[in-house]
Amino acid sequence: MNSKSGYNRLFDPMAETGQALDFSQHGLGQKTVGNPFSVKAKMSVRNLNVYYDDKQAIHDVSLDINRNEVMAMIGPSGCGKSTFLRCLNRMNDTIENCNVNGEVTLDEQDIYHKKQDVVPLRARVGIVFQKPNPFPKSIYENVAYGPKVHGLVSRRAQLDEIVEDSLRKASLWDEVKDRLFSPGTGLSGGQQQRLCIARTIAVSPEVILMDEPCSALDPIATARIEELMAELSQNFTIAIVTHSMQQAARVSSRTAYFHMGRLIEVNDTRRVFTNPEHELTEAYITGRFG
Amino acid sequence: MRKASHKSSTAKVPSTIDLVNRNLAKRKRAEWRFRVYGIGAILFGFICLLILFTDIISKGHGAFFKTQIHLQIHFNPQRLQVLQPGAIEQFNNANYDNVIQDALFADNARISPALLSAVDKRQLLSLISTGAVYSLRETLTDSPGVLNQSVGVWLTVDDDVDNYVKSLAHGGEGYTGRLSQQQQSWVNRWIENGQVRQTFNTTFFTSGDSREPEQAGIRSALMGSLYMLLVTIGLSFPIGIAAAVYLEEYAPINRVTDFIEVNINNLAAVPSIIFGLLGLAIFIGFFDMPRSVPLVGGLVLTLMTLPTIIISSRAAIKAVPSSIRDAAYGLGASKMQVVLHHVLPLAMPGVLTGAIIGFAQALGETAPLLMIGMVAFIVDVPADLMDPSSALPVQIFLWSDSPERAFVERTSAAIMVLLAFLISMNGLAVWLRHRLGRSHQ
Incomplete structure (x- = not known):
């Protein structure tokens, strides 16, 4: 909605200088250091606050996610990174007592605008969850479900094409092409997670959110998903929440460090892991807590 | 005291595994008892169910069979009061009681020449179900050709006779039903002559409730x-x-x-x-x-x-x-x-x-x-x-x-x-x- 929000104008020049941003002027006495803003943002978050009943889970977070980048979000358990991720396609709407305020834009459109329908939003911003959660239906049905509910195809042949294409992009096609109509729940954990990724890709979203997609997987399956993310980032914008700092270091181009509901630091991944600006970030990546 | 001194003389601190082993037998007994409680509960339920089913089936299976006797019925138009030939509607109002009565008396006369008293006649008539007239009407309506002819027909008996015949199947000892000695002897004679049969009780499934048990259905x-x-x-x-x-x-x-x-x-x-x-x-x-x-x-x-x-x-x-x-x-x-x-x-x-x-x-x-x-x-x-x-x-x-x-x-x-x-x-x-x-x- 707001093509030129006040914050954009205010912070864009500062983003280029990479200076620390002082948020104390908003009365919260906190700072996000590094580089949270960008001129080519796909999604922009401004002053996001999230409450579960009275408990505040996210404090005044502002962050841009660039087109076709992999943005990693790291931080200790309960720091709000998953909550933040779920705000990006309004998955928090399904939680009864969750209250969101602030501004989140996708291509400069406010996704929390009261006229914004969540259905098309989620078609544009897909999500992959921590635990593989294929529908208890066939592999084919799993991938075809999204295109079907959105009415993306009119003929069976088109649907077949989308299913094959999505499974190929998720590098699962060769393993399942002979048993497309057997249950998706019969696959191994890693295959199930790739099936979930294929299911998300099938709707051809612009942004893919991944909430610790590898935490339930073994190292080999994890390596395959990480490879996949690198490939996917050519076509999609990816935001990934992860507990593994190695994973963040391997797959992402920028990293955001969350701590107790606050966004502490955002920088290029290499910078975060080699030369963090904030002492909390440094403490976390050197393993002093987390 | 002695025990304590004995213990101190062996002077050995029991290891964990000793303690575990000491309690093992007790734990196993407790496990076994726990299983027995479960099996007992299942058995109790099963026995109750068995008693219920045995009771219901032993009491109820008889209702699926009914007793019938074979009589030679003469469809006499005068006795039926069917006077106009060819008018099938009359069959609905015909007097079937008369022909049943005739058949019963004829059947009796064939076997014993003694004349029946009025009481005997009433007793004999009451052996046949009051619903028998409907089956005769059906016979006549289905095949009007039998009019003026003598046909062998199986007629359903009254529930008291049914009850008596079924009790005979179990030895007949100590029968306490409502049939008089005279009635019992008639039924016995029919059985000897092979005029009695047990057949599947279709009435039970095809008709509604009735005051007469043999005509009652569900x-x-x-x-x-x-x-x-x-x-x-x-x-x-x-x-x-x-x-x-x-x-x-x-x-x-x-x-x-x-x-x-x-x-x-x-x-x-x-x-x-x-x-x-x-x-x-x-x-x-x-x-x-x-x-x-x-x-x-x-x-x-x-x-x-x-x-x-x-x-x-x-x-x-x-x-x-x-x-x-x-x-x-x-x-x-x-x-x-x-x-x-x-x-x-x-x-x-x-x-x-x-x-x-x-x-x-x-x-x-x-x-x-x-x-x-x-x-x-x-x-x-x-x-x-x-x-x-x-x-x-x-x-x-x-x-x-x-x-x-x-x-x-x-x-x-x-x-x-x-x-x-x-x-x-x-x-x-x-x-x-x-x-x-x-x-x-």
């Missing part, structure tokens, strides 16, 4: 129960699921929802006769619907079944993993699509289980039906939802109250039919659950 009650069940299923299943889906998926969590939930839980525990009173006041009193009809019975049973279905459906819907909902919402499915495509199919086995339990309860319910007049004596088989009818459990209740000995076995037989009905319903539920469960693995 058709009216069975159809009444079936119609009521149709109404109940047709209304409570969709209403129950809709309510459960709304409460579980749409309703905001607030005081109103809490209030509704508490009320539904309470309604599930309300005695069924209260629902009968409610039905009487609302459907019959306020909406002026007729009494004793399956439609009102079905409505009352719907009210009674709804809480059960709503509660079990909600539990089944709640048990659908939230990860499946998340997955569907994450793909951009709308709420209705999530519910219809994922939640309901996954919850369906649980919903069905609860619904079938509710329907089985409704099928066996008697008290609310008494309140809306379904306890009436209904002879005709209901043809639709607005015909007065009875219900199986009410029929069982009515027969169990009847003095005639033959109604005892009919009561048990009706219970057997009701149980068969319930078992087939539960079988259907198991099959459906199996099928739905498999298609969603």
Whole structure:
């Protein structure tokens, strides 16, 4: 909605200088250091606050996610990174007592605008969850479900094409092409997670959110998903929440460090892991807590 | 003291494994006892069930057979008072009692020449069921050619004779029925002559209630129960699921929802006769619907079944993993699509289980039906939802109250039919659950 929000104008020049941003002027006495803003943002978050009943889970977070980048979000358990991720396609709407305020834009459109329908939003911003959660239906049905509910195809042949294409992009096609109509729940954990990724890709979203997609997987399956993310980032914008700092270091181009509901630091991944600006970030990546 | 000194002399601190071993035997005994309690509980239940079934089947199996005697009937037009040849309508009003009477007396005269006194005649006549005239009418209507001819016909006997013949099958010792010595000797003579047979009691399944046990059947009650069940299923299943889906998926969590939930839980525990009173006041009193009809019975049973279905459906819907909902919402499915495509199919086995339990309860319910007049004596088989009818459990209740000995076995037989009905319903539920469960693995 707001093509030129006040914050954009205010912070864009500062983003280029990479200076620390002082948020104390908003009365919260906190700072996000590094580089949270960008001129080519796909999604922009401004002053996001999230409450579960009275408990505040996210404090005044502002962050841009660039087109076709992999943005990693790291931080200790309960720091709000998953909550933040779920705000990006309004998955928090399904939680009864969750209250969101602030501004989140996708291509400069406010996704929390009261006229914004969540259905098309989620078609544009897909999500992959921590635990593989294929529908208890066939592999084919799993991938075809999204295109079907959105009415993306009119003929069976088109649907077949989308299913094959999505499974190929998720590098699962060769393993399942002979048993497309057997249950998706019969696959191994890693295959199930790739099936979930294929299911998300099938709707051809612009942004893919991944909430610790590898935490339930073994190292080999994890390596395959990480490879996949690198490939996917050519076509999609990816935001990934992860507990593994190695994973963040391997797959992402920028990293955001969350701590107790606050966004502490955002920088290029290499910078975060080699030369963090904030002492909390440094403490976390050197393993002093987390 | 001595013991203590003994202990200190061996002077050894027991290791953990020693302590574990020392208690092991005790633990094993406790485990064994725990198992025995379980097996005992199962055995108790099984024995009770066995006693119930043995009692019902031993009492009721006789009702599935009826006794008939073979008589040579002469369809004499004068005695039948069928005077105009070819007018089939007269057959409906013909006097079949006369020809039965003639046949009986002729049969008796053939064997013993002694003349019958008036009392004897009455006693002899009472051996044949009053319903025998209907089977003769049927014979004559089906084949008018037998008019003026003598034909061998199997006639159903009175329930007292039926009872006597069945008691003979068990040795006949200590017969305490209502047949006099004279009547018993007639029946014995028929048996010797091979004029008596036991045949499958189709009457029991084809006719409605009757004052005469040998003519009483469960058709009216069975159809009444079936119609009521149709109404109940047709209304409570969709209403129950809709309510459960709304409460579980749409309703905001607030005081109103809490209030509704508490009320539904309470309604599930309300005695069924209260629902009968409610039905009487609302459907019959306020909406002026007729009494004793399956439609009102079905409505009352719907009210009674709804809480059960709503509660079990909600539990089944709640048990659908939230990860499946998340997955569907994450793909951009709308709420209705999530519910219809994922939640309901996954919850369906649980919903069905609860619904079938509710329907089985409704099928066996008697008290609310008494309140809306379904306890009436209904002879005709209901043809639709607005015909007065009875219900199986009410029929069982009515027969169990009847003095005639033959109604005892009919009561048990009706219970057997009701149980068969319930078992087939539960079988259907198991099959459906199996099928739905498999298609969603």
